[in-house]
Amino acid sequence: MTDRSVEKLRKTRDLSDDELRELIETSSHDEALRTAADEVRRENYGDMVYLRGLIEISSYCKRNCLYCGLRAENRNAERYRLSKEEILSCCEEGYGLGYRTFVLQGGEDSYYTDEMICDIVRSIKENYPDCAVTLSIGEKSRESYEKYYEAGADRYLLRHETADPAHYGKLHPANMSSENRKRCLFDLKEIGYQVGAGFMVGSPYQTTENLIADLRFLQELQPDMIGIGPYISHQDTPFRNEKNGTAELTLRMLSILRLMFPYALLPSTTALGTIRPDGRELGLKAGGNVVMPNLSPVQVRKKYAIYDNKICTGEESAQCRGCLERRIESAGYRAVTDRGDVKRS
Numbered sequence: 001m002t003d004r005s006v007e008k009l010r011k012t013r014d015l016s017d018d019e020l021r022e023l024i025e026t027s028s029h030d031e032a033l034r035t036a037a038d039e040v041r042r043e044n045y046g047d048m049v050y051l052r053g054l055i056e057i058s059s060y061c062k063r064n065c066l067y068c069g070l071r072a073e074n075r076n077a078e079r080y081r082l083s084k085e086e087i088l089s090c091c092e093e094g095y096g097l098g099y100r101t102f103v104l105q106g107g108e109d110s111y112y113t114d115e116m117i118c119d120i121v122r123s124i125k126e127n128y129p130d131c132a133v134t135l136s137i138g139e140k141s142r143e144s145y146e147k148y149y150e151a152g153a154d155r156y157l158l159r160h161e162t163a164d165p166a167h168y169g170k171l172h173p174a175n176m177s178s179e180n181r182k183r184c185l186f187d188l189k190e191i192g193y194q195v196g197a198g199f200m201v202g203s204p205y206q207t208t209e210n211l212i213a214d215l216r217f218l219q220e221l222q223p224d225m226i227g228i229g230p231y232i233s234h235q236d237t238p239f240r241n242e243k244n245g246t247a248e249l250t251l252r253m254l255s256i257l258r259l260m261f262p263y264a265l266l267p268s269t270t271a272l273g274t275i276r277p278d279g280r281e282l283g284l285k286a287g288g289n290v291v292m293p294n295l296s297p298v299q300v301r302k303k304y305a306i307y308d309n310k311i312c313t314g315e316e317s318a319q320c321r322g323c324l325e326r327r328i329e330s331a332g333y334r335a336v337t338d339r340g341d342v343k344r345s
């Protein structure tokens with residue numbers, strides 16, 4: 001059975017707003033979307049799934065994003081930060097497990113000066129010159145981003161969260177803006193980073209029009225990576241009573257992204273695995289080609305609680321590696337240990 005809008009999306013990598021609205025709001029295209037997305041991912045990346053070792057370096061954060069458990073005003077959050085030595089020992093373990101990308105993610109923690117971040121990045125690149133270093137430490141000045149890049153950082157993840165300024169305003173305090181977040185993303189791209197943007201699916205107040213705006217913004221930015229996952233509420237945030245996003249809509253959006261951005265690196269996220277036990281496998285089948293196993297020291301993992309019931313907080317890194325490899329194979333793909341740079345045609 002051919003599905004006209006799915007075929008058109010696949011061929012032209014674009015659709016009108018009306019056509020997108022129809023795809024996003026109805027389940028009748030899901031089968032066609034998933035099949036087409038998997039074909040396109042195989043044309044571009046074969047059956048390869050890239051592994052990124054995720055090191056959650058700090059649970060301190062000066063921001064107050066209304067959805068996030070690490071927000072500064074959450075007095076119940078347990079805070080920790082990793083030293084340079086601890087981060088390097090995570091890398092050592094990760095290297096042994098075959099990871100060739102390390103992602104340093106954290107709250108916006110002013111304890112780490114630019115000099116400290118540069119020193120950490122430099123040390124990782126010195127010890128592991130065949131590895132890529134990805135930073136995901138929030139909104140900084142262009143000068144800071146330039147320094148990290150000079151120090152050897154290859155990639156930067158900064159989800160735009162929502163492209164619509166009014167919706168952004170409902171998810172963030174008044175001292176944050178979607179304008180600045182987008183400015184950061186364009187700066188990062190100009191500097192030369194491989195850049196990852198992305199958004200939560202089913203975040204409070206999100207409409208179909210917001211999701212369409214997210215797709216339009218991504219068309220403008222043309223990022224190398226796009227990270228999406230369902231919104232999951234956290235008990236100690238103002239959004240504690242808000243509904244979670246669904247796996248169904250997240251998977252649909254993943255397939256649409258694969259068809260619009262055939263070359264993109266699309267993670268099948270931990271949040272997707274949290275709302276559904278087989279979520280990450282389904283994410284790969286819907287067009288995802290990246291997974292980000294947790295490499296953080298086990299004793300801090302539960303403290304990096306951006307949402308409730310986060311999975312993969314109990315196991316040792318080696319166990320995560322084995323578990324994910326089995327999941328990837330059961331979904332019909334192959335975990336590869338290489339840097340996994342974006343393949344732009």
Ligand code: SAH
Pocket residue numbers: 067068069105106107108136137138139157158159161199200229230231232233234271306307
């Ligand atoms: N401080 C960094 C890292 C944030 S954590 C930054 O600003 O980029 C990484 C991502 O987790 C966020 O970009 C957000 O999209 C997601 N996230 C935060 N809280 C969440 C929640 N309650 N449910 C689902 N995803 C969430």
